[in-house]
Amino acid sequence: MNPAHVIQIAAELAIRPGQVQATAELLEGGATVPFIARYRKEATGTLDEVAIMAIRTRLTQLAELDARREAILGSLQERGLLTDELKAQIAQAATMTALEDIYLPYRPKRRTRATMAREKGLEPLATLILAQNPATDPLAEAGAFVDASKGVESVEAALAGAKDIIAEWVNEEQTARTRVRELFHQEGTFRTKVVAGKEAEGCKFEDYFDWEEPVAKAPSHRILAMRMGARDGFLRMQVSTPDEQAARILETLFIKGRTPCADLVREAATDGYKRLLAPSMETEILMETKERADQEAIRVFAENLRELLLAPPLGRKSVLAIDPGFRTGCKIVCLDRQGQLKYSDVVYLHESERPGSSDGAKIAALCQKFEIDAISIGNGTAGRETEDFIRSLQLPPSIPVVVVNESGASVYSASDAAREEFPDKDVTVRGAVSIGRRLMDPLAELVKIDPKSIGVGQYQHDVDQGMLKQSLDDVVVSCVNSVGVEVNTASKQLLQYVSGLGPQLAQNIINYRNENGPFRSRDDLKEVPRLGAKAFEQAAGFLRIQDAVHPLDASAVHPESYHVVDAMATNAGCSVADLMKNEPLRRKIRLEDYVTETVGLPTLNDILQELAKPGRDPRQQFEAFSFAEGIRKMEDLQAGMRLPGIVTNVTAFGAFVDIGVHQDGLVHISQLADRFVKDPVEIVKVHQKVMVMVLAVDLTKKRISLSMKDPSKPTPPPKAKDAPKGKAAAKPAPAPKPNPPQKPGTRLNLKWTEVW
Numbered sequence: 001m002n003p004a005h006v007i008q009i010a011a012e013l014a015i016r017p018g019q020v021q022a023t024a025e026l027l028e029g030g031a032t033v034p035f036i037a038r039y040r041k042e043a044t045g046t047l048d049e050v051a052i053m054a055i056r057t058r059l060t061q062l063a064e065l066d067a068r069r070e071a072i073l074g075s076l077q078e079r080g081l082l083t084d085e086l087k088a089q090i091a092q093a094a095t096m097t098a099l100e101d102i103y104l105p106y107r108p109k110r111r112t113r114a115t116m117a118r119e120k121g122l123e124p125l126a127t128l129i130l131a132q133n134p135a136t137d138p139l140a141e142a143g144a145f146v147d148a149s150k151g152v153e154s155v156e157a158a159l160a161g162a163k164d165i166i167a168e169w170v171n172e173e174q175t176a177r178t179r180v181r182e183l184f185h186q187e188g189t190f191r192t193k194v195v196a197g198k199e200a201e202g203c204k205f206e207d208y209f210d211w212e213e214p215v216a217k218a219p220s221h222r223i224l225a226m227r228m229g230a231r232d233g234f235l236r237m238q239v240s241t242p243d244e245q246a247a248r249i250l251e252t253l254f255i256k257g258r259t260p261c262a263d264l265v266r267e268a269a270t271d272g273y274k275r276l277l278a279p280s281m282e283t284e285i286l287m288e289t290k291e292r293a294d295q296e297a298i299r300v301f302a303e304n305l306r307e308l309l310l311a312p313p314l315g316r317k318s319v320l321a322i323d324p325g326f327r328t329g330c331k332i333v334c335l336d337r338q339g340q341l342k343y344s345d346v347v348y349l350h351e352s353e354r355p356g357s358s359d360g361a362k363i364a365a366l367c368q369k370f371e372i373d374a375i376s377i378g379n380g381t382a383g384r385e386t387e388d389f390i391r392s393l394q395l396p397p398s399i400p401v402v403v404v405n406e407s408g409a410s411v412y413s414a415s416d417a418a419r420e421e422f423p424d425k426d427v428t429v430r431g432a433v434s435i436g437r438r439l440m441d442p443l444a445e446l447v448k449i450d451p452k453s454i455g456v457g458q459y460q461h462d463v464d465q466g467m468l469k470q471s472l473d474d475v476v477v478s479c480v481n482s483v484g485v486e487v488n489t490a491s492k493q494l495l496q497y498v499s500g501l502g503p504q505l506a507q508n509i510i511n512y513r514n515e516n517g518p519f520r521s522r523d524d525l526k527e528v529p530r531l532g533a534k535a536f537e538q539a540a541g542f543l544r545i546q547d548a549v550h551p552l553d554a555s556a557v558h559p560e561s562y563h564v565v566d567a568m569a570t571n572a573g574c575s576v577a578d579l580m581k582n583e584p585l586r587r588k589i590r591l592e593d594y595v596t597e598t599v600g601l602p603t604l605n606d607i608l609q610e611l612a613k614p615g616r617d618p619r620q621q622f623e624a625f626s627f628a629e630g631i632r633k634m635e636d637l638q639a640g641m642r643l644p645g646i647v648t649n650v651t652a653f654g655a656f657v658d659i660g661v662h663q664d665g666l667v668h669i670s671q672l673a674d675r676f677v678k679d680p681v682e683i684v685k686v687h688q689k690v691m692v693m694v695l696a697v698d699l700t701k702k703r704i705s706l707s708m709k710d711p712s713k714p715t716p717p718p719k720a721k722d723a724p725k726g727k728a729a730a731k732p733a734p735a736p737k738p739n740p741p742q743k744p745g746t747r748l749n750l751k752w753t754e755v756w
Contacts, residue, residue: 001025005062008094013054019045023055032499033474034481035538039558041602049478065096072103081106097181097284105172114168117161120150125158126165129264132256138264163264167272170254171280179249180273184241184281188215192226192235202234215239215285220296221652223289224459231462239282246273294463296652300681302471304456304650307686309479311442312622314402317373320366321436322390323406323428324382326350331432332363334370338489339437339444341422342370344429349389350382360393367395375399376439378406378431384632384660400624402439405648405658407455408446409434417448417493443483443619447476448493456686458651480542482618484556487525487543488518500538505531521549522559544615551577555614557607564594564607580611625689627660634661634699641694645706647684655684657692657706665704667692674713683708 001024010017022043026036033056037049044052069090076082086102093099109115117123125145129138142158152158170176194202194209208229213222229235250269255262316337323331330350334343343366347359366372375395377387383403390401412418413430422430437445451472452460460468480497487495487509495506505528512528513519522540525531531539541558548554552562569576571593572585579585591604610616628643630636637659645657648664654672656664667690672683684690695705 001028002062002066005059008062009055009058012058013051015047015051016045019047020055023047023052024059027052027056027059030534030538032477032481032538034478034542035499038481038556038606039541039560039603041606042598042600046602053474065093065099068096069093069099072099075108076103076106079106101174101177104177105169112168113161113164117164120152120161121145121147122152122158122161123165126162126169129159129162129261129268130166130169130254132259132261132265134257134259136259136261138261159264163268163271166265166268167276170250170269170272171276173253176250176253176277177281179253180246180277180281181284183245183249184215184239184285186216187245188239188241188285189213190215190218190223190226190237191240192229192237195234195236198234202229202232205229205234208235215289218289219652220293221458223293224297224462227286227290227293228459228462237286239285241278241281243273246278291464293459294467297457297459297463298468298471300650300652301451301457301460301468302475303681304686305451305454305472305475306479307688308454308456309443309446309476310483310619311687312620313441313443313617314374314439314622315441317440318371319374319376319436319440320363320370320372321376321378321432321439322386323378323409323432323435324380324386326382326385328428330382330386331428332366333429333432333436334366334372335433335436335440336370339433339440341425341429341433344425344432346428350385360389363390364393364395367399372399374439375401376404376436377401378409378435379403379658379660379662380406381662383662384627387627388632402624403627403660404435404438405455405646406431406435406438407648408449408453409438411453412445412449415448417491421491443479444491444494447480447497448491451476456649458649484542484544484615484617487545488513498539498542500535505535519545519548521545522553551580551614552610555610556616557610557614561599561603561607564599564604565611567594580614583612586611623689631660634663634697634702634704637661637694637697637704639694639696642711643692643694645690645692647686647688647690650680650684650686652680655680657690659692659704659706661704663702663704665692665694665706667706667708671695671705671707671709674709 001021006017006020006024010020013020022040022045023036026040026043031040033049033052036044036052037047041047047055073082073087073090076086086106089102090099093102117126122145125142128136128141138159139155142155142162145158146152146155152161190211190213192208192211194205199209205225205228208226211226226235226237230237247270250273251266254265254269318337319335321333321335325331329346329348332345332347333341336342345362347362349359349363367375375390377383377390387401387403395401409431410427412434413427418427418430418434422433434445434448446454451457452468477497477499480494481499485494485498492503492506492510495501495509496503498506501509508528508530509525516527519525522543522545525540525543526536537560541556544555545553550562552559552565557565565576565579568589569579572579572588574582574585586608589608591601591608594604595601625644625646627645631641631643643659645659645665647655648658649656652669654666654668654670656666658664667684669677669680672680677683690708692706692708693711695707697704
C-alpha cells in the first residue's frame with residue numbers, strides 16, 4: 001500500500017489515514033464491502049458501505065494512475081528521453097490529465113506537419129522565432145534555411161514550416177493546456193444543430209435542433225440526450241468557447257512584446273489553437289462530461305434499484321398469482337409459503353358473464369383448497385380489469401388483492417434460471433410464478449433478473465457498461481446482505497450475492513442441501529465442497545438458519561462472536577436462548593465488561609441489538625395498496641383529479657407514477673413539491689406511495705402529466721437565473737409541442753424533450 005495514496009484518500013474523504021489503511025488491507029485480503037462494514041467496525045472506525053466503496057474506487061483509480069506512470073517512465077527510459085527533471089514532474093502528477101499533459105511532447109507521434117518541418121531541418125528556425133529576440137530578422141534568418149533538396153523552396157515555405165513547429169509547441173505546453181482547459185470548463189458551451197434532412201426522422205430530438213447550453217451547468221440527462229442524438233446521426237454536437245479569451249491566454253503566454261517575430265508567433269499560436277488545442281480540449285470536455293453524466297445516471301439507477309429491492313415483502317404466505325390477459329386468458333398459479341409451485345391453470349375471467357361463473361368459482365375454490373393468504377396480480381394488460389373481477393368475487397376480507405409491477409417477469413420466464421427451476425412449464429407459468437414471488441419477497445425474486453430489465457433506469461444502455469455493472473452489483477450485494485439469506489430456502493441466484501460466495505459456491509450449497517437435507521447449523525456450511533475458512537468467515541454472518549441447534553444461527557451475530565454472547569449468558573446465569581427472550585436480563589449487561597483488543601463497543605452494540613431482534617428484517621412492513629376505483633384506462637382521467645399512485649421510476653428530470661391506467665404519468669421535477677427541487681430523490685423514491693393530481697392527458701401520444709404540489713398554494717414565477725445561458729436564454733423555454741409517435745422504450749416529457 002502506497003503511504004502517499006493513504007494520505008491522499010484520507011484527505012479527500014475527510015477521514016483518518018488509519019481508517020483508509022485498515023480498509024485497504026481488508027480489501028486486499030479479500031474481504032467484501034458488506035463484511036467490512038458490518039463485522040470490522042473497530043478496524044475501520046465504523047466506516048459505512050459508502051465510504052468503503054469510495055476508498056475502493058480511489059484505490060483502483062490511483063493504481064491505474066501509477067500503472068500509467070510506470071508505463072510512461074519505461075517508454076521514456078527506453079527511448080533515452082528521461083531526465084531527472086522530467087522524472088520528478090511525472091512523479092508529482094496527481095491526475096491522469098496532468099500526467100498525459102507532461103507526456104504529450106514526448107509521445108510517439110504519427111507524421112504531422114510539425115514532424116515533416118523538423119525533417120526539413122526547420123526546428124532551429126522555429127526556436128529563433130519563438131525566442132522573439134528584438135534583433136532577430138525572421139526573413140533573413142529564414143533565408144538561410146531555403147534548400148530545394150530538402151523541400152524548402154522559399155523563405156515563405158521555411159517560415160510556414162517553422163510556424164507548424166511552433167503551433168505544435170503551443171498545443172503541448174502544459175500551462176497553455178491547463179488554462180485553456182479551465183476556459184472550456186468555465187465558459188464552454190454545448191451547441192447542437194439538426195443534421196440537414198433528418199428533421200422528420202429525428203423529431204424526438206426537436207428541442208435540440210438549435211440548442212445552446214453552458215458546459216458547466218448542463219444536467220446529465222440533457223448531456224446524454226444530446227449525445228444520443230449525435231450518435232444516432234440526427235444532431236451535430238460541439239463544444240465551443242470564446243476564441244477571443246483563448247487568444248488572450250495564448251498572447252500572455254507566448255508573445256514577448258513588439259518584436260519582428262511577434263506576428264509570426266501569434267499566427268502560429270492561433271493556428272495551434274484552432275487546429276490542435278481546441279479540438280483536443282473539445283474531445284476532453286466531451287469525454288469528461290460524458291463520464292460525469294454517466295455517473296449521475298448510474299447513481300439514479302442504483303438508488304432506484306435499491307428502493308425496489310428493499311420494497312416491503314408480504315413474507316411467507318400462500319399466494320395465488322395471476323398473469324392477466326384478455327385473448328389468451330389469465331395464467332394462474334398457487335404457491336405455498338416457501339414459494340413452491342403447487343398448481344397452475346389458465347382461466348378466461350374476462351369472457352365470464354358474471355362473477356359467479358365457473359372460472360370465478362374456480363378462483364374461490366383454489367383459495368380455499370390451498371389456504372391462500374393473498375392474491376398477486378400483474379400490472380400489465382388486463383391487470384386492472386382482473387383486479388376488479390377478483391374483488392367482485394367477494395372473497396374473504398382477510399385475503400388482500402395486490403397489483404404487482406411485473407417489469408422483467410418475461411425476462412425471467414425465458415431465462416436459464418427459470419428453465420432450470422421449471423423445465424416442464426412454459427413461459428406463461430414461469431411468469432405468473434415470478435409475479436407471485438415478487439409479492440412474497442421482492443428481493444429474492446428480483447435478483448434473478450438483470451437489473452437493466454427491471455425498468456428503473458435512465459439511459460442505462462448509453463452509459464459506461466462496466467461502471468454500470470459494478471454499481472448495480474454493489475447495490476444488489478448490499479441489499480442481499482443487509483437483509484440476510486435463509487440458507488435452507490434461498491435460490492442459487494440469491495445465495496451467489498452473499499458476501500464471500502459466488503455462483504459456484506452457491507451451487508455447491510444447493511447441491512449439499514439437496515443431498516444431505518437442510519442445514520442444522522452454520523458449522524455445517526464448512527462441509528460444503530470448496531467453501532473454505534475465508535469464504536465461511538465472509539458469508540456466515542449473513543446466512544440465517546431458522547430452528548437451528550444454536551439460537552444465534554438465526555441472527556446476524558457472527559460465529560466469531562458467539563463466545564462473547566456465551567460469556568454474557570454465563571454471567572447472567574442463563575442460557576443464550578433465555579438471554580435472547582428476556583429483556584430485563586439484557587438490560588443488566590454492561591458492554592464495557594466485554595471489550596477486548598478485537599471486540600469493541602460498536603460490535604457489542606450490534607450484538608445486543610441482535611439479541612433483542614434476532615435476524616430482524618430492515619425492510620418496512622408490508623401495506624396493501626389499491627388504485628382509485630373506476631379509474632382503469634386513460635380515457636377515465638380528467639384534469640384536476642387527485643389519485644393514489646406508486647412511483648415506478650425516478651429520473652433526473654422527475655418521477656414516473658403508476659396510477660392504474662396501464663400508462664405511467666410523469667411528475668416533472670418542477671411539479672414534485674411546492675419548493676425548488678434540485679434532485680428528485682430528495683422527494684420521491686421507487687415504490688413510494690404518493691397522491692398526485694392530473695394536470696393534462698394526451699390520449700394520442702399516451703402522455704399523462706401529473707403534479708404532487710399542494711393545489712391550494714399558488715405557483716411562484718420561475719427565476720431568471722434558472723434558465724440556461726447563451727442562445728437558449730435569449731428565447732423562452734419551448735412550449736409543449738406535438739411529439740412524434742414513440743418507439744418502445746422512449747418517453748418524452750411535457751417540458752423538455754428527455755430521451756432514454
